[in-house]
Amino acid sequence: MTSLGELIAPRRLGTDFRWLMSAAWTSNIGDGIALAASPLLIASMTSSPILVASGAMLQFLPWLLFGLHAGAIADRVERRMLVMLANGIRSVVVLALVFFLVTGTANVWIVLAVSFLYGTAEVFADTTSGTLLPMMVKPADLGIGNARLQAGFLVANQLAGPPLGAFLFAIGSFWPFLLQVLCVSLAVLLVSRIARQPVPARPSSGSGTEADAGKTHIRHDIAEGLRWAWHNKPVRTLIAIILLFNVTWAAPWGVLVLYATEHLGMGPVGYGALTTASALGGLIATASFGWLERHVSFATLMRVCLTLEVLMHLAMALTTTGWVALVILFVFGAYAFVWGTISTTVRQRLVPHELQGRVGSVNMVGVFGGMVLGQALGGVIAQLWGPTAPWWFAFAGAALTLVLMWRSIGHVAAAPPVIDAEPSAEV
DSSP states (O other), X not given: OOXXXXXXXXXXXXXHHHHHHHHHHHHHHHHHHHHHHHHHHHHHHOOOHHHHHHHHHHHHHHHHHHHHHHHHHHTTSOHHHHHHHHHHHHHHHHHHHHHHXXXXXXXXXXXXXXXXXXXXXXXXXXXXXXXXXXXXXOGGGHHHHHHHHHHHIIIIIIIIHHHHHHHHHHHOTTHHXXXXXXXXXXXXXXXXXXXXXXXXXXXXXXXXXHHHHTXXXXXXXXXXXXXXXXXXXXXXXXXXXXXXXXXXXXXXXXXXXHIIIIIXXXXXXXXXXXXXXXXXXXXXXXXXXXXXXXXXXXXXXXXXXXXXXXXXXXXXXXXXXXXXXXXHHHHHHHHHHHHHHHHHHHHHHHSOGXXXXXXXXXXXXXXXXXXXXXXXXXXXXXXXXXXXXXXXXXXXXXXXXXXXXXXXXXXXXXXXXOOOSOOSSOX
16 A cells, blocks of 8 residues: 555655655745735735735845846756755844844834845745756656645645734734744755755856856856747747736735735635635645646646636636635636646756756746736736726736737647756655
8 A cells, every 4th residue: 555655755756855845845834824924914014005015026026136146046056055045044034024023113114125035035945946856856757746846835835824824913923924934944954954966067058168167157147048948939938928927817916915805804814715725726636637647738738727817817806705716716726736837847848957047047037027017016906996906907918818828838838858867866
């Protein structure tokens, strides 16, 4: 009989994968706690939709400022150590927020500054973490590896974290953030157990020796990653799709706390339940992903997921009842898990190991660039026309994007893998 550990993390993925998965799950608990607690903290200090949306926007803005640099640095150094350093800085930043809350000196501007600093450290942590999996497992196992990491994100970040964060916030504003510090610090210890990863090979792209390539300026490395992503049409198209759909998704999500509390009248705990509902939907998809991967083409799955995204925005714009919104977000969680796993797997299979950091950072700049723009638009739209208006904007924008990208999705999914090396870690 197959053990639970084997079901969650098959032995063929290796011991290092289990340490990586454990660290990701642990840090996601802390991030999930903050997912509910941070908007509630800002909303307790101001009623301005623009400032509420700014909390999330400032956490994601660093991707536009430092994302490409983070990818280039990840391709230069030992990635495991960079993940540990970035997570350590995240712990210190949140600990400072705890100090301000305990001493009663916190205000909305301090909270916004903490969001920006935390997001900056997160850029380096997440960019580099995303390069570790292709170095640990075989290309054929990237799907199941990403599914397990996504499952941990759903359970910890979306399911367990938000209601816990809302509950702790009701007890005292500093408690959720103190627990976040402990979770992220534990993740540092878990990552330290991963075997030392070799610095990615960086062959010369022109004249000169391989040693000369290691001395290139970081701007050269960033430009190389951008050129590669631009000239690889499937990757370029995938990044464009992600960028546009994140603009439309983030517009209403940035003011979700106001939508839940003011429009639906759900209160703080009800707001946390919305993200919990999406996580439950994702868990259903987790159980069925293996079957879907074997029986349904990636192109079909990607088109179905994006179609459901359009319908979800419309349904949220129309509903006025909390339990209906919970059902909608349950469905959202299911298809969002499938989309996230497939899109990450497709990109990782198409990118050589020595470019994983840089191309991955280009992708993440698209993800969070779209979110920053979307949340900024969502705050203004909600300020002018109310908390349901961002959902109408999202519906129209997502529908137009899907029509324009429908044919291109098939070309992205059918692109042949180009990963050029076996994993360096023991599997």
